[in-house]
Amino acid sequence: MKAVKRQGVEVPAAWAATVERAFADYQAFVAEAKAFEALPIGSAERRGGFCAYVKARGIVCFRAGRGGKIAFKPLWGVSKEQIARLTSQLCAYCEGEINSPRAGQVEHYKPKSLFPLLAYDWENYFLSCAGCNGAKSDKWPEQGAYLRPDVGDPAAELEFAEDGTVKAIRGGDAECTIEDLELNRRWLVRLRRRHIEAAVEALTELLSVYAADATVGTALIENHLRRLASPETVYATAKSQCARRRWNPTRG
Numbered sequence: 635m636k637a638v639k640r641q642g643v644e645v646p647a648a649w650a651a652t653v654e655r656a657f658a659d660y661q662a663f664v665a666e667a668k669a670f671e672a673l674p675i676g677s678a679e680r681r682g683g684f685c686a687y688v689k690a691r692g693i694v695c696f697r698a699g700r701g702g703k704i705a706f707k708p709l710w711g712v713s714k715e716q717i718a719r720l721t722s723q724l725c726a727y728c729e730g731e732i733n734s735p736r737a738g739q740v741e742h743y744k745p746k747s748l749f750p751l752l753a754y755d756w757e758n759y760f761l762s763c764a765g766c767n768g769a770k771s772d773k774w775p776e777q778g779a780y781l782r783p784d785v786g787d788p789a790a791e792l793e794f795a796e797d798g799t800v801k802a803i804r805g806g807d808a809e810c811t812i813e814d815l816e817l818n819r820r821w822l823v824r825l826r827r828r829h830i831e832a833a834v835e836a837l838t839e840l841l842s843v844y845a846a847d848a849t850v851g852t853a854l855i856e857n858h859l860r861r862l863a864s865p866e867t868v869y870a871t872a873k874s875q876c877a878r879r880r881w882n883p884t885r886g
């Protein structure tokens with residue numbers, strides 16, 4: 635998971651007005667959303683999602699779509715370019731590469747179905763691949779929270795192995811994040827392993843330089859590790875953790 639610094643994201647000046655216009659009755663939406671978010675997170679009514687909640691209560695706050703469908707208008711699409719820059723076009727959760735706007739999704743950290751008041755909050759958006767977003771979907775833990783890319787250093791909670799898998803160091807939120815986002819899904823693990831192998835192989839070659847000349851070897855290895863950890867690098871956390879583990883015992 636990437637550590638994200640939420641800088642340089644400019645919410646359009648007219649954003650609030652744009653959001654208001656998307657609703658048939660914005661005030662009713664806010665009032666109902668507040669009441670809905672006061673429901674226990676584990677209750678069936680809350681888990682059923684906000685759209686079902688207003689529909690069941692006959693509240694008209696959304697503009698009905700085709701066939702009377704009630705749904706959040708996906709205005710967040712306009713944020714994609716800026717949100718993508720936050721993570722150098724990598725998925726905020728798995729650090730995989732996203733090669734087109736079509737392949738990247740604006741993911742709601744707190745799902746809009748459970749936290750409707752955050753549906754249009756840009757601080758709640760991260761760029762995500764279809765794999766992570768699809769796995770996460772409307773899930774939210776009953777206790778705790780998922781690791782949040784823009785809070786602290788989420789990588790410090792995760793331990794990547796050379797086989798491409800990841801585990802939680804202290805359990806809790808990290809464990810729940812790995813499970814619900816399927817961060818050990820087969821295709822992702824396979825890709826991550828391939829990248830880790832290349833990073834470790836390059837490190838191994840540099841270790842032979844180090845054996846011959848410690849000063850030159852150390853400089854080359856530190857450069858290699860710096861490149862691996864670059865925020866623009868895919869699977870940077872996994873690659874740099876695994877390479878660092880190979881390097882540290884050598885010096886110890």
Ligand SMILES: [Zn+2]
Nearest residue numbers: 725728763766
């Ligand atoms: Zn992902």
